[in-house]
Amino acid sequence: xxxxxxxxxxxxxxVNYLNAQYGLKSWLLTKDHKRIGLxxxxxxxxxxxxxxxxxxxxxxxxxxxxGDFLQSTTYNKVFTQHGIIMIFFFLIxxxxxxxxxxxxxxxxxxxxxxxxxxxxxxWYIFLLxxxxxxxxxxxxxxxxxxxFYTPFSTTFSNSYVILTGVGIFINGFSSxxxxxxxxxxxxxxxxxxxxxxxxxxxxxxxxxxxxIMILGTPVIAITVLLLAFERASGVGIFNPALGGDPILFQxxxxxxxxxxxxxxxxxxxGVISELIANFSRKNIFxxxxxxxxxxxxxxxxxLVWGHHLFVTPQSVYAGMIFSVLSFAVAIPSAIKVFNxxxxxxxxxxxxxxxxxxxxxxxxxxxxxxxxGLFLASLATDVHLSDTYFVVxxxxxxxxxxxxxxxLGGLHYWWPKITGRMYPEGWGRFSALVIFxxxxxxxxxxxxxxxxxxxxxxxxxxxxFQVFNVLSTAGASILGFGMLIPLIYFVWSxxxxxRAEANPWHLPGLEWRTPSxxxxxxxxxxxxVTWEAYEFAPPEETEVVGKFRPELERS
Amino acid sequence: MVTHxxxxxxxxxxxxQHHFENMEQQREAGTLGMWxxxxxxxxxxxxxxxxYTLYRSSYPxxxxxxxxxxxxxxxxxxxxxxxxxxxxxxxxxxxxxVGQRRPQILxxxxxxxxxLGFLGIKAVEYYDKYEDHLIxxxxxxxxxxxxxxxEEGQPxxxxxxxxxPGATVKQVELFYWIYFAMTGMHAxxxxxxxxxxxxxxxFSMRGRFDPEYHSPVEVIGLYWHFVDIVWIFLFPLLYxxxxxxxx
Numbered sequence: 001x002x003x004x005x006x007x008x009x010x011x012x013x014x015v016n017y018l019n020a021q022y023g024l025k026s027w028l029l030t031k032d033h034k035r036i037g038l039x040x041x042x043x044x045x046x047x048x049x050x051x052x053x054x055x056x057x058x059x060x061x062x063x064x065x066x067g068d069f070l071q072s073t074t075y076n077k078v079f080t081q082h083g084i085i086m087i088f089f090f091l092i093x094x095x096x097x098x099x100x101x102x103x104x105x106x107x108x109x110x111x112x113x114x115x116x117x118x119x120x121x122x123w124y125i126f127l128l129x130x131x132x133x134x135x136x137x138x139x140x141x142x143x144x145x146x147x148f149y150t151p152f153s154t155t156f157s158n159s160y161v162i163l164t165g166v167g168i169f170i171n172g173f174s175s176x177x178x179x180x181x182x183x184x185x186x187x188x189x190x191x192x193x194x195x196x197x198x199x200x201x202x203x204x205x206x207x208x209x210x211x212i213m214i215l216g217t218p219v220i221a222i223t224v225l226l227l228a229f230e231r232a233s234g235v236g237i238f239n240p241a242l243g244g245d246p247i248l249f250q251x252x253x254x255x256x257x258x259x260x261x262x263x264x265x266x267x268x269x270g271v272i273s274e275l276i277a278n279f280s281r282k283n284i285f286x287x288x289x290x291x292x293x294x295x296x297x298x299x300x301x302x303l304v305w306g307h308h309l310f311v312t313p314q315s316v317y318a319g320m321i322f323s324v325l326s327f328a329v330a331i332p333s334a335i336k337v338f339n340x341x342x343x344x345x346x347x348x349x350x351x352x353x354x355x356x357x358x359x360x361x362x363x364x365x366x367x368x369x370x371x372g373l374f375l376a377s378l379a380t381d382v383h384l385s386d387t388y389f390v391v392x393x394x395x396x397x398x399x400x401x402x403x404x405x406x407l408g409g410l411h412y413w414w415p416k417i418t419g420r421m422y423p424e425g426w427g428r429f430s431a432l433v434i435f436x437x438x439x440x441x442x443x444x445x446x447x448x449x450x451x452x453x454x455x456x457x458x459x460x461x462x463x464f465q466v467f468n469v470l471s472t473a474g475a476s477i478l479g480f481g482m483l484i485p486l487i488y489f490v491w492s493x494x495x496x497x498r499a500e501a502n503p504w505h506l507p508g509l510e511w512r513t514p515s516x517x518x519x520x521x522x523x524x525x526x527x528v529t530w531e532a533y534e535f536a537p538p539e540e541t542e543v544v545g546k547f548r549p550e551l552e553r554s
Numbered sequence: 555m556v557t558h559x560x561x562x563x564x565x566x567x568x569x570x571q572h573h574f575e576n577m578e579q580q581r582e583a584g585t586l587g588m589w590x591x592x593x594x595x596x597x598x599x600x601x602x603x604x605x606y607t608l609y610r611s612s613y614p615x616x617x618x619x620x621x622x623x624x625x626x627x628x629x630x631x632x633x634x635x636x637x638x639x640x641x642x643x644x645x646x647x648x649x650x651x652v653g654q655r656r657p658q659i660l661x662x663x664x665x666x667x668x669x670l671g672f673l674g675i676k677a678v679e680y681y682d683k684y685e686d687h688l689i690x691x692x693x694x695x696x697x698x699x700x701x702x703x704x705e706e707g708q709p710x711x712x713x714x715x716x717x718x719p720g721a722t723v724k725q726v727e728l729f730y731w732i733y734f735a736m737t738g739m740h741a742x743x744x745x746x747x748x749x750x751x752x753x754x755x756x757f758s759m760r761g762r763f764d765p766e767y768h769s770p771v772e773v774i775g776l777y778w779h780f781v782d783i784v785w786i787f788l789f790p791l792l793y794x795x796x797x798x799x800x801x
Contacts, residue, residue: 114583180587180591184586
């Protein structure tokens with residue numbers, strides 16, 4: 001077998017996956033995982049903008065204590081639709097369907113995902129689900145909250161619950177198919193020499209995410225379907241008139257929707273592992289622990305859903321067990337944070353834009369995770385349940401965690417995806433603006449929530465106004481910060497500096513092929529003879545600063 | 555120096571897709587893909603099995619009363635039909651692997667006929683329930699849920715529902731909601747399976763499959779067996795549930 005330094009990067013060929021074919025048809029009928037990743041990127045950016053507009057409307061309404069900008073019914077729809085769009089149509093597909101789609105085959109040295117046609121199908125299903133949902137929003141919207149709690153959603157709500165439910169049901173299949181494709185690809189398509197423990201941690205986290213996608217998503221699919229049929233037929237299994245139990249809906253809903261949080265944050269953790277190791281130029285500390293903590297999070301994530309039901313008539317013993325298990329999830333999460341921090345220790349850190357997002361992630365995710373423990377405690381949860389404390393907590397995980405990782409990863413792989421560099425100065429500026437804006441938006445909400453401000457109301461007592469003014473100001477900064485990358489990413493596709501094959505000088509497989517890559521990713525099937533994050537041969541690092549008698553003698 | 559890891563001699567089978575190294579890898583991916591898909595199916599049906607378990611333990615008398623009204627003969631016949639279709643499907647996979655095209659096509663057609671037979675019998679059962687006013691809710695117009703109740707001491711009438719002590723009509727409606735949800739979802743899977751079998755039959759007749767390339771038959775076979783197994787669980791849970799009550 002060959003040694004690592006013998007591996008030659010093929011001379012950049014003029015034909016790559018972007019210019020191999022032109023025209024709308026070559027995109028809409030593509031089976032290339034890289035192009036499908038870009039199709040997803042464009043679609044989720046669209047949904048992100050819609051969800052962002054709803055966020056803006058929420059923050060504008062809450063600027064003043066009176067309900068002056070939106071009526072209460074409109075406000076109910078606005079926060080519901082913000083949640084539905086952001087969760088189902090942005091956060092869940094965000095990293096797996098764009099970066100994952102692009103990188104899973106490249107990182108294992110494969111030509112494509114195992115099922116390219118199913119991959120394209122998943123995008124069309126996503127689009128169909130999105131169109132149905134957007135249609136539901138246009139004809140009147142939905143006001144149940146993204147949680148669709150029964151019996152409000154089945155009996156009392158006068159909004160378009162069935163149509164939205166159908167949109168989410170359809171969209172679920174795109175998630176299932178993506179997860180299925182990743183699992184089969186990672187099992188069967190690895191290049192010669194790419195063993196499980198040579199895989200970049202990005203792949204371990206995507207494997208864990210895929211497990212949640214295939215185990216959880218079918219449950220929300222059947223739950224939403226039963227809900228829609230119940231609403232349509234007038235009776236059903238969640239209906240107390242027949243002896244049904246509305247709380248059963250909450251159990252089924254959170255059986256998916258709690259693990260769904262890990263669908264959002266696990267891929268982001270995978271990105272962060274890549275960024276931390278690569279921008280510290282050091283092998284990750286405790287590779288095995290970081291890899292298995294992803295699987296542990298996926299497994300534990302399925303056993304904690306009951307902490308969303310602490311204030312329902314759920315058995316107190318069940319509540320205690322769910323509380324303990326929820327605390328247990330903190331262990332693998334903390335393993336990751338400590339290992340990342342240990343990786344930084346005595347390394348040569350480069351403060352490029354992706355690394356700034358990664359460092360931001362560590363701080364924000366830690367705050368989000370620690371405040372989660374308040375909510376996992378039976379007693380404090382009663383006080384904090386349904387307050388802005390909860391809202392702040394999950395935004396720290398979903399925005400501070402998932403979105404920061406997504407943006408960091410997008411910057412990091414942008415030269416590989418487009419063959420162009422983004423403007424570094426603007427990148428660092430936007431990372432800073434987003435970090436400041438985010439904290440200004442959500443830190444005050446912890447305080448407001450702790451003092452008792454409930455979520456999901458369009459008006460509130462005047463003593464909470466100071467927190468809401470801070471929050472709205474922060475949201476404006478955050479929104480501005482989000483627009484900067486949107487503009488310079490589009491700009492750089494045409495005017496950015498051309499990127500070489502390996503702009504960051506890294507050992508990963510995806511950097512050993514031209515930027516942008518050819519349609520089949522590699523000119524020849526690579527043979528992997530090195531470990532992940534192998535920056536320097538061991539003998540070279542060992543001699544530094546050591547007494548070597550054989551040199552003295554000569 | 556760069557070596558080519560592709561093994562050149564297996565290239566050339568017309569069914570080998572460009573991103574796989576060889577037929578073995580392609581078959582492995584297809585089979586694993588179907589197994590993973592079946593895991594999602596288990597979770598999908600699992601939601602309904604959970605609801606069934608919960609309400610059966612809460613309302614045992616009502617569920618037994620409702621279950622006793624299901625047609626056990628038709629249910630048992632259908633179970634036999636499906637097990638037989640699983641056998642013919644397994645034989646179809648075998649004949650594909652050994653490359654005997656005529657028995658392969660025959661077995662696939664037999665499987666399709668048995669599958670359609672199951673759906674026909676199911677339709678008869680559904681119509682009986684419609685006649686007896688046992689369709690829950692208002693989704694199907696015409697016959698709202700309003701079963702005739704069999705009184706104690708009256709001559710036995712199969713169109714009337716015999717309520718055990720402690721049972722209520724509302725909870726019987728809940729049973730029938732779950733019954734139609736579960737068997738309806740199962741029937742939908744059978745219809746999809748029949749479509750897949752039709753595809754297999756057409757492509758078998760064109761000679762698309764051979765011992766080197768038989769993974770579509772194998773993979774759709776896995777799906778077919780899974781749908782059968784769901785019924786193997788549904789039959790005792792729904793039909794045989796009440797047999798030990800009051801008989």
